[in-house]
Amino acid sequence: MILTVTPNPALDLTWRIDRLVEGGTHRADTGSARAGGKGLNVARVAHAQGAPVLALTTAGGRVGAEFADELKTSGVPHVLVPVAADTRRSIALVDESAGDTTIVNERGTGPSDAEWGALLAEVVERLPAADVLVISGSLPPGTPEALLPMLIAVGRDAGVPVIVDTSGPGLLRAADAGATVLKPNAAELAEATGSDDPVAAARTLLERGAELVLLSLGADGMLAVTHDDLLHARLEEPLAGNPTGAGDAGVAACAVLYAEGTRDPETVLRRATAWSAAAVLMPLAGDISPRWTALEQQLHVTRPDPDQFRKDPS
Numbered sequence: 001m002i003l004t005v006t007p008n009p010a011l012d013l014t015w016r017i018d019r020l021v022e023g024g025t026h027r028a029d030t031g032s033a034r035a036g037g038k039g040l041n042v043a044r045v046a047h048a049q050g051a052p053v054l055a056l057t058t059a060g061g062r063v064g065a066e067f068a069d070e071l072k073t074s075g076v077p078h079v080l081v082p083v084a085a086d087t088r089r090s091i092a093l094v095d096e097s098a099g100d101t102t103i104v105n106e107r108g109t110g111p112s113d114a115e116w117g118a119l120l121a122e123v124v125e126r127l128p129a130a131d132v133l134v135i136s137g138s139l140p141p142g143t144p145e146a147l148l149p150m151l152i153a154v155g156r157d158a159g160v161p162v163i164v165d166t167s168g169p170g171l172l173r174a175a176d177a178g179a180t181v182l183k184p185n186a187a188e189l190a191e192a193t194g195s196d197d198p199v200a201a202a203r204t205l206l207e208r209g210a211e212l213v214l215l216s217l218g219a220d221g222m223l224a225v226t227h228d229d230l231l232h233a234r235l236e237e238p239l240a241g242n243p244t245g246a247g248d249a250g251v252a253a254c255a256v257l258y259a260e261g262t263r264d265p266e267t268v269l270r271r272a273t274a275w276s277a278a279a280v281l282m283p284l285a286g287d288i289s290p291r292w293t294a295l296e297q298q299l300h301v302t303r304p305d306p307d308q309f310r311k312d313p314s
């Protein structure tokens with residue numbers, strides 16, 4: 001079973017608009033509201049592909065009630081730890097003409113120490129049945145620094161691989177705490193390490209303890225960086241659509257393979273890139289298109305020159 005933990009869940013609100021105009025008023029058909037946050041998306045994708053999952057997160061207030069309702073309807077197995085603070089919202093405006101999406105993520109309100117304790121206790125209780133632990137998404141303001149290392153430590157103590165997709169200082173903390181796989185995007189990695197050389201920055205995460213860094217490059221595909229290899233997977237032409245949740249689909253692919261005992265970096269990279277691309281074809285985060293198998297076959301996988309990913313300082 002894949003156990004996902006989402007420390008900062010969100011009710012994902014998505015609207016499709018013809019064209020985003022800064023400062024303009026937009027009209028849209030009724031939008032959708034879905035229980036989101038990165039770990040929820042990972043669980044949804046893996047569940048839809050037939051993998052056993054359990055999504056663990058918190059829910060609180062009026063927004064949390066809507067979040068819980070939608071999650072129940074989705075059929076994704078889950079456990080919600082009740083919290084006092086309102087669950088946050090994440091707003092996605094899908095610009096149909098530009099083919100891109102603008103996101104506003106509320107920062108969220110952190111649970112109390114007792115509520116964090118209850119979430120951690122749930123993780124510990126469920127871990128014996130898990131084959132992999134996924135910790136995904138941002139950490140709400142006020143999250144104790146020790147929380148992420150503690151979550152990773154309980155996963156490691158249970159003997160399961162721990163996959164972490166987070167941003168900010170949490171990324172380095174996760175590497176230090178012994179996360180098995182890290183999945184930053186290029187901007188998150190640059191921000192956390194201060195380096196304009198993504199491959200060198202990914203290798204610093206490996207030195208801190210990870211065995212694999214999956215680095216998403218948006219339209220340019222994904223890199224798999226290990227201690228002794230560098231692989232790049234990409235499609236000939238990038239796909240147009242809604243990229244929200246594409247990275248989560250990549251994490252789901254990695255989790256499914258790790259849960260099955262497949263840790264070969266090239267296999268993981270191919271599946272993660274294909275599921276990410278297949279997510280772009282779907283209107284909402286948390287879904288992937290059945291075209292993923294065809295996309296996987298169309299991928300170009302190379303051992304590139306690491307310098308080609310360096311950001312030109314000019």
Ligand SMILES: O=P(O)(O)OC[C@@]1(O)O[C@H](CO)[C@@H](O)[C@@H]1O
Pocket residue numbers: 008010011012036037038041090103105136137138139167244245246247248285
């Ligand atoms: O604020 P975070 O946790 O970094 O991101 C939250 C979020 O934007 O990420 C998902 C897409 O990856 C959305 O479903 C979700 O609400």
